[in-house]
Amino acid sequence: MSAYQQLEDTRKRIAALNNALGILHWDQETMMPEGAAPARAEVLAELQLMVHELQTDAALPDLLDAAEATSNTLDDWQRANLREMRHRYLHANAVPGDLVQHIVRARSESQMTWRRARPDNDFAALAPKLDALFQLKREEAAIKSEVLGVTPYEALLDEFDPGRREAHIDAIFDDLGAYLPPTIARIRERQAAAPAPLVPAGPFPLAAQEALSREIMQVLDFPFDRGRLDTAAHPFSGGAEGDVRITTRYSEADFVQSLMAVIHETGHALYEDGLPEAWRGQPVGESRGMTLHESQSLLLEMQAARSEEFLRFLAPLVRQVLGGNGAAWEPDNLVRLYRKVEPGLIRVFADEVTYPLHVILRYRLEKAIVSGDIATGDLPGAWNDAMQELLGICPPDDRDGVMQDIHWPEGILGYFPTYSLGAMTAAQLFATATRGEPGILPGLAKGDFKPLYRWLDTNIRSRGCLYTPDELIEQASGQPLGTAAYKATVERRYLG
Amino acid sequence: MSAYQQLEDTRKRIAALNNALGILHWDQETMMPEGAAPARAEVLAELQLMVHELQTDAALPDLLDAAEATSNTLDDWQRANLREMRHRYLHANAVPGDLVQHIVRARSESQMTWRRARPDNDFAALAPKLDALFQLKREEAAIKSEVLGVTPYEALLDEFDPGRREAHIDAIFDDLGAYLPPTIARIRERQAAAPAPLVPAGPFPLAAQEALSREIMQVLDFPFDRGRLDTAAHPFSGGAEGDVRITTRYSEADFVQSLMAVIHETGHALYEDGLPEAWRGQPVGESRGMTLHESQSLLLEMQAARSEEFLRFLAPLVRQVLGGNGAAWEPDNLVRLYRKVEPGLIRVFADEVTYPLHVILRYRLEKAIVSGDIATGDLPGAWNDAMQELLGICPPDDRDGVMQDIHWPEGILGYFPTYSLGAMTAAQLFATATRGEPGILPGLAKGDFKPLYRWLDTNIRSRGCLYTPDELIEQASGQPLGTAAYKATVERRYLG
Numbered sequence: 001m002s003a004y005q006q007l008e009d010t011r012k013r014i015a016a017l018n019n020a021l022g023i024l025h026w027d028q029e030t031m032m033p034e035g036a037a038p039a040r041a042e043v044l045a046e047l048q049l050m051v052h053e054l055q056t057d058a059a060l061p062d063l064l065d066a067a068e069a070t071s072n073t074l075d076d077w078q079r080a081n082l083r084e085m086r087h088r089y090l091h092a093n094a095v096p097g098d099l100v101q102h103i104v105r106a107r108s109e110s111q112m113t114w115r116r117a118r119p120d121n122d123f124a125a126l127a128p129k130l131d132a133l134f135q136l137k138r139e140e141a142a143i144k145s146e147v148l149g150v151t152p153y154e155a156l157l158d159e160f161d162p163g164r165r166e167a168h169i170d171a172i173f174d175d176l177g178a179y180l181p182p183t184i185a186r187i188r189e190r191q192a193a194a195p196a197p198l199v200p201a202g203p204f205p206l207a208a209q210e211a212l213s214r215e216i217m218q219v220l221d222f223p224f225d226r227g228r229l230d231t232a233a234h235p236f237s238g239g240a241e242g243d244v245r246i247t248t249r250y251s252e253a254d255f256v257q258s259l260m261a262v263i264h265e266t267g268h269a270l271y272e273d274g275l276p277e278a279w280r281g282q283p284v285g286e287s288r289g290m291t292l293h294e295s296q297s298l299l300l301e302m303q304a305a306r307s308e309e310f311l312r313f314l315a316p317l318v319r320q321v322l323g324g325n326g327a328a329w330e331p332d333n334l335v336r337l338y339r340k341v342e343p344g345l346i347r348v349f350a351d352e353v354t355y356p357l358h359v360i361l362r363y364r365l366e367k368a369i370v371s372g373d374i375a376t377g378d379l380p381g382a383w384n385d386a387m388q389e390l391l392g393i394c395p396p397d398d399r400d401g402v403m404q405d406i407h408w409p410e411g412i413l414g415y416f417p418t419y420s421l422g423a424m425t426a427a428q429l430f431a432t433a434t435r436g437e438p439g440i441l442p443g444l445a446k447g448d449f450k451p452l453y454r455w456l457d458t459n460i461r462s463r464g465c466l467y468t469p470d471e472l473i474e475q476a477s478g479q480p481l482g483t484a485a486y487k488a489t490v491e492r493r494y495l496g
Numbered sequence: 497m498s499a500y501q502q503l504e505d506t507r508k509r510i511a512a513l514n515n516a517l518g519i520l521h522w523d524q525e526t527m528m529p530e531g532a533a534p535a536r537a538e539v540l541a542e543l544q545l546m547v548h549e550l551q552t553d554a555a556l557p558d559l560l561d562a563a564e565a566t567s568n569t570l571d572d573w574q575r576a577n578l579r580e581m582r583h584r585y586l587h588a589n590a591v592p593g594d595l596v597q598h599i600v601r602a603r604s605e606s607q608m609t610w611r612r613a614r615p616d617n618d619f620a621a622l623a624p625k626l627d628a629l630f631q632l633k634r635e636e637a638a639i640k641s642e643v644l645g646v647t648p649y650e651a652l653l654d655e656f657d658p659g660r661r662e663a664h665i666d667a668i669f670d671d672l673g674a675y676l677p678p679t680i681a682r683i684r685e686r687q688a689a690a691p692a693p694l695v696p697a698g699p700f701p702l703a704a705q706e707a708l709s710r711e712i713m714q715v716l717d718f719p720f721d722r723g724r725l726d727t728a729a730h731p732f733s734g735g736a737e738g739d740v741r742i743t744t745r746y747s748e749a750d751f752v753q754s755l756m757a758v759i760h761e762t763g764h765a766l767y768e769d770g771l772p773e774a775w776r777g778q779p780v781g782e783s784r785g786m787t788l789h790e791s792q793s794l795l796l797e798m799q800a801a802r803s804e805e806f807l808r809f810l811a812p813l814v815r816q817v818l819g820g821n822g823a824a825w826e827p828d829n830l831v832r833l834y835r836k837v838e839p840g841l842i843r844v845f846a847d848e849v850t851y852p853l854h855v856i857l858r859y860r861l862e863k864a865i866v867s868g869d870i871a872t873g874d875l876p877g878a879w880n881d882a883m884q885e886l887l888g889i890c891p892p893d894d895r896d897g898v899m900q901d902i903h904w905p906e907g908i909l910g911y912f913p914t915y916s917l918g919a920m921t922a923a924q925l926f927a928t929a930t931r932g933e934p935g936i937l938p939g940l941a942k943g944d945f946k947p948l949y950r951w952l953d954t955n956i957r958s959r960g961c962l963y964t965p966d967e968l969i970e971q972a973s974g975q976p977l978g979t980a981a982y983k984a985t986v987e988r989r990y991l992g
Contacts, residue, residue, distance in 0.1 A: 012542070013542060013546070016538065016539045016542035016543060017542075017543075019535070019539045020516045020520060020539055020543060023519070023520060023523055024516060024519060027519055027523065031527070031724065032739065033720065033721050033722055033723055033724055033739065034721055035719070035721035035722040035738070036722050036723075036736070036738050036739035038738070039515070039736065039737050039738030039739055039776070040736075040738075040739065042512065042777075043512045043515045043516055043736065046508070046509060046512030046513075047512060047513075047516060050509070050546075223531070224529065225529050225530055225531035226529055226531040226532050227529055228527065228529055240532070240535065240536075240539065241535050242531070242532050242534070242535030242536075243528065243529065243532035243535060243536065280535070281538075
């Protein structure tokens with residue numbers, strides 16, 4: 001068997017374990033009885049250890065070298081697959097095992113502390129755990145920086161968005177950081193002058209909201225024969241290859257959050273579902289990193305579903321399923337409601353215009369965390385200053401300030417930028433698609449997503465990891481990732 | 497690390513994979529979208545292969561030898577654990593890999609053919625596949641017979657009920673085969689003379705039946721914080737260590753089948769839940785084979801739940817939850833209904849008195865299959881003759897005759913006896929328990945299972961695989977497994 005073939009076999013086994021882990025994680029969040037948590041944790045840890053052992057197998061370096069030496073015998077997909085195998089090998093093997101162990105333990109402590117400290121608004125309790133974790137993450141970043149030949153921050157980012165460079169993000173975020181605050185002020189001024197949107201009055205029974213979710217997912221062509229919708233404490237998209245499972249949560253007082261979460265997660269799920277089936281179980285058949293993944297959820301949620309065309313299709317459907325009546329349910333009002341721009345404290349509740357500022361704040365702080373330029377104890381103050389500067393508001397406490405996200409307590413540094421890079425990508429792809437395919441917008445007006453999906457299938461979904469993220473974006477949209485399309489959407493929707 | 501400790505670590509890994517497989521199987525039967533079946537099959541196959549590789553690891557023979565050579569350093573549980581490891585090693589390594597592969601393939605073909613052929617009543621289509629599979633199973637039995645030093649049939653049986661011998665089963669089944677037909681005739685005569693039980697008239701809405709299931713499971717102290725109830729095409733008990741999940745199915749026309757299935761599966765689940773927690777993940781912490789497992793489900797379903805005491809507690813509860821009214825819902829009538837004895841074609845619908853005859857028929861035939869004394873093509877005729885002889889009825893077709901069970905098409909030979917050995921064990925254990933603990937029957941009359949469970953926890957559940965199945969039964973009941981207690985129950989309930 002060729003070296004390349006042996007590598008494929010190893011990846012197939014890793015994929016089987018990851019698929020099992022995907023279903024077990026989904027089960028844990030949706031079905032598992034609470035008392036099974038300790039036993040489940042042991043199963044997950046053992047399976048993750050098996051994945052780790054396969055990824056750090058002593059035979060891999062020679063196999064990778066041998067396969068690369070004869071890569072002229074491989075086709076384009078196989079060569080890309082080999083490139084991705086090398087990339088995953090580097091990430092899995094760069095850091096010595098004892099540092100990995102220390103990080104796992106520090107992460108577990110800091111995350112558990114966060115769960116208690118956040119409700120208590122007690123940053124002082126969290127700080128030492130967070131600090132210990134950040135110190136270890138700096139060590140990891142330094143080692144990976146050497147191996148990958150990139151900056152320490154890029155080395156962390158590289159796991160989530162391979163090949164992304166700080167200079168590129170700086171340019172995009174500096175641009176947005178300058179553009180958004182005055183733009184938001186203009187939008188707010190204009191929205192203040194218009195009649196305030198009416199909020200449809202609840203309660204909205206959970207069963208009706210679930211029916212609405214399923215109805216919308218049908219409209220979005222969610223593959224119910226290869227996927228599921230369930231409820232969980234936090235919306236997510238998960239499952240396994242060929243079995244995409246999304247969740248949402250319902251509040252009786254507000255149906256919009258859940259509705260938009262369902263559209264968002266469906267975007268993630270359709271990306272997974274549309275990956276090249278022939279390459280299932282291989283790295284080249286996986287999604288192209290978190291910026292691209294987020295672009296696919298936001299393309300549905302923010303670009304397609306918040307388009308004038310689709311909102312006018314959606315409004316009567318929502319009214320009918322939820323049994324709404326009166327002026328609050330008129331399409332014009334719902335458009336205004338879905339498009340209300342308002343600076344707030346919490347990232348996950350932010351609208352599409354203020355959202356990037358939440359991310360820019362985190363990006364700047366986490367670069368300082370990785371470089372060591374900021375002390376952990378100074379984070380709350382720095383957070384509040386940046387909120388004031390970027391969004392013009394100041395959190396009354398750390399619970400809804402620096403402690404609001406689980407990312408840092410989990411040791412996840414370098415992930416936040418992908419949310420807004422995904423938003424930029426979504427706008428850029430949607431602009432290209434609608435320019436090239438005149439059937440897309442009229443389709444959305446009828447609830448017909450097929451023209452849009454044809455474009456996405458061809459240009460994004462079916463390509464897996466054949467190209468790098470930046471190559472993929474450039475080939476699909478004809479230009480490097482930038483802010484122009486996003487800004488154009490904002491101007492058109494909010495200031496047009 | 498000692499050889500014994502290394503063996504424990506290997507088993508811990510196998511247990512993690514088996515726990516993952518348990519949840520994946522449960523998911524497949526309850527939650528998985530249909531279109532995910534091919535992808536899921538690959539995940540299951542890969543994980544099963546990993547289990548197989550761990551069980552046939554080349555290092556195991558030396559580790560087992562070394563651990564056994566120093567077994568004087570181990571305590572009783574560790575020694576029993578080592579004995580079970582050796583037993584599992586023998587079963588996993590006796591048969592050469594290519595024969596295993598052939599069996600896997602033949603089983604898959606025969607099982608798939610059965611799914612089509614049974615509805616079509618087409619035994620001729622199934623016969624060649626079945627014949628090929630039986631031929632391979634005979635090879636397996638011959639090889640294992642050498643390794644284990646038992647008869648070929650015992651070698652197959654040994655995987656399900658370790659240490660069980662044909663002579664013991666023959667004695668029990670010959671006894672029952674002589675006792676039951678005239679006893680059934682006497683019971684039928686007596687029941688014909690009494691007023692026929694009234695059948696409560698449906699339809700019984702599925703939601704009410706599910707509420708009843710949960711109510712009964714609460715009465716049975718099902719650990720809902722470490723377990724679940726769901727619906728599936730066939731009732732089963734599964735899940736993972738510390739996470740016991742049962743299923744049932746509902747028919748609007750009849751609530752009794754599902755109710756009794758829920759009690760039966762709860763018995764299985766409580767056995768798993770009561771296994772020694774300190775030995776989770778190790779062979780000695782597992783259930784003590786299929787005869788014992790079935791004894792635990794039947795002890796609840798047939799002994800406790802069909803006792804006069806419990807039926808009089810159950811009747812008003814059922815009536816209340818299902819909203820029943822009239823003479824059909826009177827306790828006396830429900831007792832008569834649950835205890836109706838009637839020879840039928842289908843094993844899984846059989847009452848507790850006719851059931852063993854279905855098993856005896858299969859046991860006799862499968863011994864002839866393993867010895868090669870019967871040709872596959874002669875099975876339908878032999879089946880029908882035996883049905884006539886034992887139960888006095890003849891199947892009108894093979895669909896409800898020789899093709900009714902999936903066991904043989906799946907290559908499962910040597911399993912059927914455990915159903916009735918389990919029934920005998922259940923009767924023997926229940927008789928001992930109620931003799932020794934006078935609080936048990938009054939407890940059942942109030943829906944209080946704690947006195948019974950205290951006895952079961954001490955004598956069965958907490959013992960895992962510390963002893964062999966026969967040792968366990970003898971220690972718990974003071975005598976070898978026999979038919980006396982079962983026969984006494986039949987006499988008391990049906991002829992008293």
